[in-house]
Amino acid sequence: MSLLTSPLHERHEELGAKFAEFGGWSMPLEYAGGGVLAEHQAVREGVGVFDVSHLGKVTVRGAGAAEFINRCFTNDLAKIPVGKAQYTLACAEDGGTIDDLIAYLKADDDVFLIPNAANTPAVVALLQAKAPAGIEIIDQHRDFAVIAVQGTKSDEVLEALGLATDHEYMSFVSEQLGGAEITVCRTGYTGERGYELVVKSEDALAVWDRVMAAGEVWGVRVCGLGARDTLRTEMGYPLHGNDLSPEISPVMARAGWAVGWNKPEFWGREALIAQKEAKTSRLLRGIKATGRGIPRHDMTVVSTTGQAVGVVTSGTFSPTLREGIGLALLDRSVAVGDVVNVEVRGKLLEFDVVAPPFVQPSTKES
Numbered sequence: 001m002s003l004l005t006s007p008l009h010e011r012h013e014e015l016g017a018k019f020a021e022f023g024g025w026s027m028p029l030e031y032a033g034g035g036v037l038a039e040h041q042a043v044r045e046g047v048g049v050f051d052v053s054h055l056g057k058v059t060v061r062g063a064g065a066a067e068f069i070n071r072c073f074t075n076d077l078a079k080i081p082v083g084k085a086q087y088t089l090a091c092a093e094d095g096g097t098i099d100d101l102i103a104y105l106k107a108d109d110d111v112f113l114i115p116n117a118a119n120t121p122a123v124v125a126l127l128q129a130k131a132p133a134g135i136e137i138i139d140q141h142r143d144f145a146v147i148a149v150q151g152t153k154s155d156e157v158l159e160a161l162g163l164a165t166d167h168e169y170m171s172f173v174s175e176q177l178g179g180a181e182i183t184v185c186r187t188g189y190t191g192e193r194g195y196e197l198v199v200k201s202e203d204a205l206a207v208w209d210r211v212m213a214a215g216e217v218w219g220v221r222v223c224g225l226g227a228r229d230t231l232r233t234e235m236g237y238p239l240h241g242n243d244l245s246p247e248i249s250p251v252m253a254r255a256g257w258a259v260g261w262n263k264p265e266f267w268g269r270e271a272l273i274a275q276k277e278a279k280t281s282r283l284l285r286g287i288k289a290t291g292r293g294i295p296r297h298d299m300t301v302v303s304t305t306g307q308a309v310g311v312v313t314s315g316t317f318s319p320t321l322r323e324g325i326g327l328a329l330l331d332r333s334v335a336v337g338d339v340v341n342v343e344v345r346g347k348l349l350e351f352d353v354v355a356p357p358f359v360q361p362s363t364k365e366s
Contacts, residue, residue: 006053007145007204015222023117025054028224039227040319043190044359047151047215048223052189052196053204056101056120057144058113060127062135066108072130072267073103074250076260080105085170085187087258089250090115090123091268095275096246097253098267099123100238102187104172112183114146116240126267145204149211150194150231152362153218158184158195160214165195169364180207189228191235191361233316233325236286236356242297243284243313243327251275252329253284282310282329285336286356289324293342293349300343301328301351309334312342318358324351325358 003026006012012019016032028051030036042048060069070077075088082105090098099119104112115123120141127137149157155165163184164173172185180203188194199207212220229239238244244253251259251272259272275281287295295315303309315326326342334340336355341348 004054004142006051007201008051008053008147008208011205011208012051017224020225022054022225023119025117027051027054028222030224030226031222034221036224036226036230037319039221039223040230042219042221043151043192043223043227043231044320045152046219046221047149047153047157048221048227049208049211049215050148050150050223050225050228051145051208052148052228053145053201054117055146056113056115056117056123057140057146057198058115058120058124058127059138059140060111060113060131060135061109061138063109064132065111065135066105068131068135069103069111069113070263071265072127073101074259074266074268074272075103076263077103077105077111079260082107083171083173084168085172085185089244089255089258090126091250091266091272092246093268093271095249095251095268095271097240097244097249098126098246100240100244100255104183104185119240143201144198145201147197147199147204147208147211148188148194149197149215150188150190150223151192153215154192154194156218157211157215157220160217161210177207178210179203182207188363189237190231191237191357191359191363192231193362193365230316230319233314233327234318234320234357234359235361236327236358238284238327239314248284248313248329249275249281252281279332282331284313284327285330285334286354286358287312287326287328287340287342287351288321288354288358290339290350290352292324293344293351294324295326295328295342295344295351301330302341302343302348303334304339304341309340320359327356
């Protein structure tokens with residue numbers, strides 16, 4: 001089966017992108033003339049632009065749409081006003097994570113969802129199966145592109161385009177840019193102040209070109225999903241398929257802050273409450289190398305006494321800290337401040353157990 005491509009694919013080819021498969025899509029991993037380290041640094045110190053159009057887009061529309069979504073997903077949508085977005089999770093009845101996603105509350109009868117690319121069909125199918133009469137679930141995966149402008153100079157780039165930058169974190173506004181309608185969301189996955197621009201696919205190339213032109217004075221750099229991964233790992237943000245999965249629940253991933261525990265209904269509620277009360281499952285924690293080790297997904301974590309105590313779920317070399325960091329699912333007997341070993345290429349290398357983030361985020365700075 002051939003991979004799907006972004007509406008911006010031709011620009012990535014022109015820029016010398018190295019492509020990789022992400023959730024059934026061919027997306028830029030990194031670009032010629034820079035690579036992951038340079039792209040990562042651009043976001044931390046200036047501004048980077050990502051194409052994340054592989055992410056899903058789903059509209060839930062009809063009387064009671066917001067109330068319906070609130071009965072499905074973990075977080076409490078009733079806690080945010082119209083014009084705000086919320087991180088939430090779709091769980092199976094056993095508490096496993098089907099997906100984590102962002103819900104944009106456009107109106108009581110209109111909710112826009114951005115799930116992960118690979119999980120969009122499953123989320124859409126579940127919602128369609130459970131939606132009451134009068135509520136429509138519309139899969140718009142190919143109808144929109146998403147351009148992420150992330151970094152310390154992201155405000156300057158948007159202001160140069162005449163787009164709003166003064167709205168609160170996790171809020172969104174509708175804007176016009178050269179005749180294109182854009183939803184400007186103050187969201188992102190890098191830990192830096194930034195924005196995600198949701199635009200119709202047919203307008204994506206023109207908007208991309210204007211964003212890149214506006215960013216030239218600020219040293220804008222195109223960034224691939226390789227840098228997106230190192231950036232999110234430095235923040236301790238989970239990635240579905242690694243740190244969240246059908247086998248890793250929000251409780252295990254320490255994402256209980258995104259669960260509306262007092263809500264009477266959401267998918268997997270009883271199982272998650274039981275997990276929370278039993279305190280028997282492993283927990284996701286940060287690990288940081290004391291030496292030159294770089295942890296990678298699926299590596300075994302061992303206690304100082306030689307017992308297997310967990311597994312690495314995400315790991316990378318931190319370009320900011322210049323050391324190996326990762327997330328690991330560890331036994332509850334392992335606490336922050338402990339020392340563990342990770343089996344790296346047949347050697348046991350020492351890591352400190354820490355509480356993420358590894359790098360101080362600036363997403364919520366006003």
